[in-house]
Amino acid sequence: MSHWIILPVVLPAMLAPIIGFMMRHDIVLARVTSTVGAVLLLAVSLVLVSMAADGTTHIYRLGDWPAPFGIVLVLDRLSALMVLLTAVLALMVLLHAMATGWDDRGRHFHALFQFQLMGICGAFLTGDIFNLFVFFEILLIASYGLMIHSGGRERMRAGLQYVVMNLAGSTLFLFALGTLYASTGTLNIADLAAKIPDIPADEAGLVRVAAMLLMIVFAVKAALFPVQFWLPATYSNAPAPVAALFAIMTKVGAYSILRVHTVVFGPGVAGTEGMIDAWLFPAAIVTIALGAFGVLGAKRLMPLISFSVVGSMGTLLVAVAAFSPVATTAALYYMVHSTFAAACLFLIADLVVSRRKDDSLIPTAATVQNGLFAAIFFAAVIAMAGMPPLSGFLGKLLVLDALRDPGVIVWAWTAILAGSLLTIVGFARAGSALFWKSTSIEMALPEGEEVEVPNHATVAQVAPVMLTLSTLVILSVFAGPIANYLEQTSAQLFDRSGYISAVLAPVEES
């Protein structure tokens, strides 16, 4: 039993109170500690990826209780990948927040940030569905604090809506867990996966209710139609670095659907056969459409990016809804890509908006470094909309290629292709208003007043955005090896008996 597996949870959990209690008056110390924490988390996640790379499913028994009785953490390729994704994103977001001074505009940014990382990593690693609920609550309660960081009228109100939405979601989660426990007598994911196929289809009514309730809960997290409406208001009113970090939060929902609805209610389970994908697929199609129309209709930059995130979640979940290894490989690639693409857009938008009056898409006089910002925005949009040469194109291509079933091909291809077109149009309109038309507007300076000192972006402020962009480049250049790894990942995910026997294996005497 390797203790590396618990480190992504324990490390932020230890750092957060130390930062919160001992460094709350010393922003420099808090920044250093938080950065060291994020770098260590990245190192740990690299170790985890190398541990999981050989395809064994590693188990960490908390308190050394054997699996169905105690809580276990499970490390397989998927968990390791998600933890690595979290760590890389967290480091970039943290660098951006420090360089732009966002972390200093309110209290306890770094402590909340570490608690958020603890919750996200825990949710990816846990092998127990009640434990998943607990980690969801940890990441949510930290995200409430981050969401309303630095305050302000609109932000507080959007934050309140976000909190209420998620509290209602948590209640549903508990109802689902109660139903599941009442019908199976266990909450361990592997144990559930072993027991649920034995329930005959005509006695599985309660299991179907639980599966559907869980689906709704994860759909709230993943911003799936019809429970996507909290996302645009939340993301566009959150502080920009926090919105960039939240790019991984929707993926927690997608990951949970992948994990729970593949392993527990997966293909071939008599009680829930064909029920989940029958609902997930049309909902995801509508989500793509909503995202695309939102991008087209948005009047401000932050909601525009938020709607593009909704659209990308739709594309991701269309692939997830196929519940086949090939489609899951495509979904995983698109998941990694869309996380970084969304984060990159939010970070560059922050640099642009902080140099303008507000984020409305009205041409005003060009800001300093207009060309640089325009270039970065252009690259990020290419990635998000799915144009070559960046990874968004490859991701969408993989998704389209995986969805060749006669029943789904028309809807899926139409939605994804038309959605991409609308997204491109929406972003082109925004980009031309922000960067292009603005060059023809002269700054009208009142006479006698001092010329404002141009607020140049420093290297430290641009570097995190460039790093995020470079991950997209790496994703495209090394698409072959990465797709191979993801193929093995989804093969491991669909190997349900392997998962069950690894988790429920008897403890060897040591």
Place this chain on the structure above:
Amino acid sequence: MEILVASAIGAMTAGGVYLLLRLRTFPVILGLALLSYAVNVFLFSSGRLAIDMSPILSKYGEASYTDPLPQALVLTAIVISFGMTAVLVMISLGAFLESDTDSIDIDQTETDEDAAQ
């Protein structure tokens, strides 16, 4: 007893959902509290209802016992919902003091602003 517990859960859930849909902070907080009571009782009953039984195995003979796991789950759920309610009250208060309204609907203020302009 089953009917009593089931109707209590149903009544609390119905009240909670109704209050949640009022979209004003105070009813919503009460509604979420009611919902969390309902879910706690629901979790409690998911381990089968039993009267007068200890939650542990008895070493004195064959006495039957009630399932201890839902009780542990309920305890966790109570702690979490208690903390969440406290956070919600503070955020509601903050939002009310910032914006002078306790409505949770965002779009409404935007149209108000448009009308003001």
